[in-house]
Amino acid sequence: MENSLIKGSIVKAIKNNIGISILLVFSVCGVVFTSLIPPQILKHIIDYNLVPKKPDKLLFLAIIYIGVLIFVAVFDFVKEVLLTVLGQKITKEIRIKMMEKLEKINAGFFSSNSSGAVVSRFTNDVDAINSLFTSGIIGMMIDCFKIIGIVISIWIFSGKLGIITLILLPIIYGITRIFQRRMLKAQIENRILVGRVNNHISESLKNVQMIKSYSKENYMEKIYTKHLLDNYKTIEKVNFYDSIFSPIIQLIRATVIGFIVVLSSKQLNYLGISLGMVAASIELISNLFAPIENLGMELQNIQKALSGIRRVDDFYNESEDDFKKNELKIEHIIPLREDVRLAFNEVSFKYEDGNDVLQGINLNLKSNEKVTFVGRTGVGKSTLFKLAMGLLKPSKGSITINGIDVYQIPNSEKRKIFGYVGQSFHIINGTVAEQISLQDHNITRKQIEDALEFVGLMDYIATLENGMDTKVTSDTLFSQGQKQLLAIARAIVTDPPILLFDEITANLDSITEEKIVSVLQKASQAHTILSISHRLSSMITSDTVVILEKGRVKSAGSPEELLQKDEWYRSHIELEKLTWS
Numbered sequence: 001m002e003n004s005l006i007k008g009s010i011v012k013a014i015k016n017n018i019g020i021s022i023l024l025v026f027s028v029c030g031v032v033f034t035s036l037i038p039p040q041i042l043k044h045i046i047d048y049n050l051v052p053k054k055p056d057k058l059l060f061l062a063i064i065y066i067g068v069l070i071f072v073a074v075f076d077f078v079k080e081v082l083l084t085v086l087g088q089k090i091t092k093e094i095r096i097k098m099m100e101k102l103e104k105i106n107a108g109f110f111s112s113n114s115s116g117a118v119v120s121r122f123t124n125d126v127d128a129i130n131s132l133f134t135s136g137i138i139g140m141m142i143d144c145f146k147i148i149g150i151v152i153s154i155w156i157f158s159g160k161l162g163i164i165t166l167i168l169l170p171i172i173y174g175i176t177r178i179f180q181r182r183m184l185k186a187q188i189e190n191r192i193l194v195g196r197v198n199n200h201i202s203e204s205l206k207n208v209q210m211i212k213s214y215s216k217e218n219y220m221e222k223i224y225t226k227h228l229l230d231n232y233k234t235i236e237k238v239n240f241y242d243s244i245f246s247p248i249i250q251l252i253r254a255t256v257i258g259f260i261v262v263l264s265s266k267q268l269n270y271l272g273i274s275l276g277m278v279a280a281s282i283e284l285i286s287n288l289f290a291p292i293e294n295l296g297m298e299l300q301n302i303q304k305a306l307s308g309i310r311r312v313d314d315f316y317n318e319s320e321d322d323f324k325k326n327e328l329k330i331e332h333i334i335p336l337r338e339d340v341r342l343a344f345n346e347v348s349f350k351y352e353d354g355n356d357v358l359q360g361i362n363l364n365l366k367s368n369e370k371v372t373f374v375g376r377t378g379v380g381k382s383t384l385f386k387l388a389m390g391l392l393k394p395s396k397g398s399i400t401i402n403g404i405d406v407y408q409i410p411n412s413e414k415r416k417i418f419g420y421v422g423q424s425f426h427i428i429n430g431t432v433a434e435q436i437s438l439q440d441h442n443i444t445r446k447q448i449e450d451a452l453e454f455v456g457l458m459d460y461i462a463t464l465e466n467g468m469d470t471k472v473t474s475d476t477l478f479s480q481g482q483k484q485l486l487a488i489a490r491a492i493v494t495d496p497p498i499l500l501f502d503e504i505t506a507n508l509d510s511i512t513e514e515k516i517v518s519v520l521q522k523a524s525q526a527h528t529i530l531s532i533s534h535r536l537s538s539m540i541t542s543d544t545v546v547i548l549e550k551g552r553v554k555s556a557g558s559p560e561e562l563l564q565k566d567e568w569y570r571s572h573i574e575l576e577k578l579t580w581s
């Protein structure tokens with residue numbers, strides 16, 4: 001059964017803030033009831049004091065009138081504050097639970113959902129849910145009660161005026177909705193166009209060199225001007241609706257008031273009500289417009305919030321990493337460091353239905369074996385690595401270490417088993433040492449020093465202002481090659497038995513590449529190594545080369561064997577010799 005995060009969070013926030021919740025109900029009732037009192041006082045003043053010319057209690061009634069208005073304002077203020085506080089508590093609870101979920105969610109989820117879409121669930125969707133409390137459901141309830149209260153009050157004065165008010169309700173609502181819809185459409189168009197204008201500026205800045213070298217300044221300027229003009233047009237539309245809406249509502253209000261005055265005039269006396277009742281009815285009808293206008297916006301907010309609730313609840317019900325439920329430790333998986341047998345058993349994998357990226361992969365790696373995967377771009381090499389580290393689940397078959405499924409290994413144990421280096425190094429917010437430890441307090445300073453020494457970066461780091469404790473505030477503190485050495489240090493600092501290198505020299509010049517390959521060569525001792533390389537000549541010495549083609553193992557063997565038996569391998573080696581000699 002589906003769990004509703006929103007329902008759970010609301011119930012929890014109300015339970016934990018029972019005082020606030022009771023006060024909120026009290027202030028909501030206060031707003032509704034007190035706002036009906038001033039017209040009654042007005043009626044009393046006119047009918048019992050002004051018309052019969054008895055001014056003795058006038059001052060007292062005027063003070064009560066103002067007093068009640070102050071009460072309405074106070075109740076309204078308290079209601080707004082409490083709603084915001086409760087709304088924030090509920091959204092805080094939702095955001096915390098979503099973050100907890102994000103850490104447990106199955107990695108496959110991130111293959112089919114872009115990071116932008118996930119971020120928008122945390123931001124836009126949760127904000128929409130928040131508006132459900134602040135300007136949605138409770139506001140709507142208050143406005144509905146206010147409208148009902150006003151209609152009843154008018155009905156008590158005169159049944160005929162009550163019927164006129166009831167006829168008036170859908171007309172005011174209909175006109176308001178037409179304007180609100182058009183305004184919203186124009187606002188959305190405007191937001192999209194503002195996004196386009198901003199995007200164009202950042203794109204121009206990012207690609208300024210390319211624009212200049214291909215002489216595309218005029219083209220970029222033309223596009224910018226077009227976006228800007230479109231944007232102005234939508235702003236004009238928004239302004240037009242904005243400026244015309246208020247006079248139209250004023251006109252309706254004036255017509256209705258005029259109508260009431262005429263109907264209750266001495267000559268017609270159709271409504272049969274006193275002067276005080278006329279004045280009170282005019283005030284009540286004037287008060288009717290604001291809640292009707294609000295209703296449309298509140299309905300819109302509720303609709304937006306409902307789709308936000310659906311998306312957040314869908315996210316909350318995504319399947320989690322199965323392994324979270326077990327207590328596997330590295331000692332159970334690899335009791336003896338010298339005995340690490342990694343095996344791919346009939347592994348197939350697809351990101352989407354009907355499109356197998358990998359099919360029937362069978363490989364049995366011995367302890368400390370060095371295997372290099374080669375193959376055309378897009379053949380599935382990086383996917384194979386993600387499967388090997390248990391980040392993705394094979395659609396068929398399994399990958400095991402000493403017979404234990406890698407997908408069952410908890411994240412907490414992964415860093416002790418696998419060291420992964422990718423094509424680029426991601427800097428985190430922290431010191432040089434923290435770039436290596438990733439703030440893992442189980443990693444000692446000595447381990448970090450050893451790792452940095454191993455990759456040959458200690459001399460450079462010693463020249464930095466605070467050595468290993470220097471804050472890495474910019475991306476330029478380390479060169480591209482040094483970043484890859486940091487990445488290797490990060491991978492080896494826990495001395496994991498299996499190292500995975502995914503084209504780590506892809507973006508480097510040949511001298512830096514040589515240096516890195518020699519560090520890798522050194523690191524590869526006493527480790528099982530899986531590496532991916534586009535250039536066969538830049539591989540570390542491999543025991544086995546696996547050639548992938550169309551998601552399958554085309555051939556596998558030692559480099560010498562492949563030189564003999566695989567035409568593709570031989571011709572590539574020869575081609576590279578020609579290009580790099």
Ligand SMILES: Nc1ncnc2c1ncn2[C@@H]1O[C@H](COP(=O)(O)OP(=O)(O)OP(=O)(O)O)[C@@H](O)[C@H]1O
Pocket residue numbers: 110111112351352357376377378379380381382383384
């Ligand atoms: N998250 C994803 N969702 C859907 N398809 C994906 C995803 N990641 C990769 N693919 C597809 O899977 C196939 C294999 O991709 P993969 O990155 O594993 O190839 P590769 O051999 O490592 O390529 P390269 O050498 O260019 O890095 C490609 O067709 C790619 O488009």
